[in-house]
Amino acid sequence: MSTISKAALATLQRRLGYEFSDQALMIRALTHRSAVGEHNERLEFLGDAFIGFIVAQIFFDRFPDVDEGTLSRLRASVVSGRALAQVARQLDLSDFLLLGESERKSGGRHRDSILADALEALAGAVMMDATHTEAQTVVARWLAESLDAASPNAAADAKTRLQEWLQARGEPLPEYQVIEVLGQDHKQSFRVECVLPCRKLATEAVGTARRRAEQAAAELMLGKLTGVSGD
Amino acid sequence: MSTISKAALATLQRRLGYEFSDQALMIRALTHRSAVGEHNERLEFLGDAFIGFIVAQIFFDRFPDVDEGTLSRLRASVVSGRALAQVARQLDLSDFLLLGESERKSGGRHRDSILADALEALAGAVMMDATHTEAQTVVARWLAESLDAASPNAAADAKTRLQEWLQARGEPLPEYQVIEVLGQDHKQSFRVECVLPCRKLATEAVGTARRRAEQAAAELMLGKLTGVSGD
Numbered sequence: 001m002s003t004i005s006k007a008a009l010a011t012l013q014r015r016l017g018y019e020f021s022d023q024a025l026m027i028r029a030l031t032h033r034s035a036v037g038e039h040n041e042r043l044e045f046l047g048d049a050f051i052g053f054i055v056a057q058i059f060f061d062r063f064p065d066v067d068e069g070t071l072s073r074l075r076a077s078v079v080s081g082r083a084l085a086q087v088a089r090q091l092d093l094s095d096f097l098l099l100g101e102s103e104r105k106s107g108g109r110h111r112d113s114i115l116a117d118a119l120e121a122l123a124g125a126v127m128m129d130a131t132h133t134e135a136q137t138v139v140a141r142w143l144a145e146s147l148d149a150a151s152p153n154a155a156a157d158a159k160t161r162l163q164e165w166l167q168a169r170g171e172p173l174p175e176y177q178v179i180e181v182l183g184q185d186h187k188q189s190f191r192v193e194c195v196l197p198c199r200k201l202a203t204e205a206v207g208t209a210r211r212r213a214e215q216a217a218a219e220l221m222l223g224k225l226t227g228v229s230g231d
Numbered sequence: 232m233s234t235i236s237k238a239a240l241a242t243l244q245r246r247l248g249y250e251f252s253d254q255a256l257m258i259r260a261l262t263h264r265s266a267v268g269e270h271n272e273r274l275e276f277l278g279d280a281f282i283g284f285i286v287a288q289i290f291f292d293r294f295p296d297v298d299e300g301t302l303s304r305l306r307a308s309v310v311s312g313r314a315l316a317q318v319a320r321q322l323d324l325s326d327f328l329l330l331g332e333s334e335r336k337s338g339g340r341h342r343d344s345i346l347a348d349a350l351e352a353l354a355g356a357v358m359m360d361a362t363h364t365e366a367q368t369v370v371a372r373w374l375a376e377s378l379d380a381a382s383p384n385a386a387a388d389a390k391t392r393l394q395e396w397l398q399a400r401g402e403p404l405p406e407y408q409v410i411e412v413l414g415q416d417h418k419q420s421f422r423v424e425c426v427l428p429c430r431k432l433a434t435e436a437v438g439t440a441r442r443r444a445e446q447a448a449a450e451l452m453l454g455k456l457t458g459v460s461g462d
Binding site for chain 1: 279363364403404428
């Protein structure tokens with residue numbers, strides 16, 4: 001799609017639960033840098049900061065007894081690119097994105113980063129269009145399911161623990177890559193590699209979802225690291 | 232200091248340009264985790280997000296033509312630990328911090344991280360005590376000098392360029408260490424080392440201020456890296 005119809009804009013605004021006074025602002029928020037016209041990167045910068053702030057505030061109020069390390073982890077679970085892309089999919093944002101030709105052809109509208117960026121840009125656009133309180137309410141509603149899923153008691157998953165282990169030692173983050181997709185359309189499984197380039201270490205695992213395979217590979221890597229280092 | 236007198240609280244509030252309805256909130260913001268009583272780490276989490284948001288918004292409005300990469304760099308120059316510690320010093324926050332005995336004895340009240348954290352906690356406390364608009368005005372006033380010093384046209388300094396070069400390659404941040412302090416009290420100079428543990432590379436430089444020596448060491452490291460890699 002290279003323009004958006006009035007009907008489509010109306011549909012999207014119903015889903016977002018917000019009607020823009022300035023429709024151009026909404027269109028800009030949907031415009032990827034590959035497309036013609038003013039793109040959404042500045043709005044994304046603003047929306048990222050806005051989302052980070054309101055999520056911090058919500059968890060601060062909701063969990064008066066958890067420490068700031070747990071608050072940070074809770075927030076990260078909601079504001080990560082993957083989590084925001086998930087929210088964007090629930091709002092069916094991909095139907096409304098304006099992309100350049102090459103991104104359109106390569107399936108850019110389904111990519112996590114493009115979806116998350118557009119959601120952030122829409123948050124920035126609402127922030128500019130509405131009062132602060134109104135914007136806060138609208139954006140918190142988009143995130144409600146993610147916010148409710150975050151629990152201070154959940155043990156950190158293997159990828160998070162691996163990341164924390166590495167960060168505590170000032171080392172770079174692991175890289176995850178799908179190295180093989182096995183099986184047919186609806187019964188696929190994924191062979192995933194977890195790599196620490198700096199240490200020249202790699203582990204592999206297979207799972208029926210990419211994320212599950214990544215978690216398993218991260219768990220194996222943690223075993224390797226804590227085995228090796230005697231931690 | 233293990234408690235704060237009423238007179239001191241009044242002085243601090245004059246400096247901050249804000250009078251708290253809830254004085255306990257202000258005291259909590261000044262309480263380091265090493266001290267007895269409720270400490271400031273949760274407020275710091277909140278204030279960090281709040282400052283990040285208002286600084287993003289200010290630069291977004293102030294520089295309508297700069298791209299989001301530049302906006303990020305401008306923001307980083309204001310919200311970095313070092314920059315916030317500088318603001319805390321201008322407000323003479325160190326006179327009002329509540330620290331445990333060992334931090335008190337080891338000069339904790341002059342440490343960048345403790346000062347920056349207390350400033351963030353105070354921002355969080357103002358945010359909880361005031362309306363959003365009021366809190367925004369108060370905190371933006373604290374940061375005014377930093378905000379005004381940030382220019383989209385300033386070339387990135389060597390440390391920033393080194394960091395960006397490494398981040399673009401997914402590598403860990405460099406470590407800077409003072410390895411020697413030369414000369415007497417008021418005519419000191421610093422020998423600083425810049426280390427990339429992952430690449431096992433190090434450079435050294437001397438400067439009359441630690442920061443200047445770090446910049447010089449970073450510049451040498453950039454030369455080494457771009458010389459080696461042919462970038």
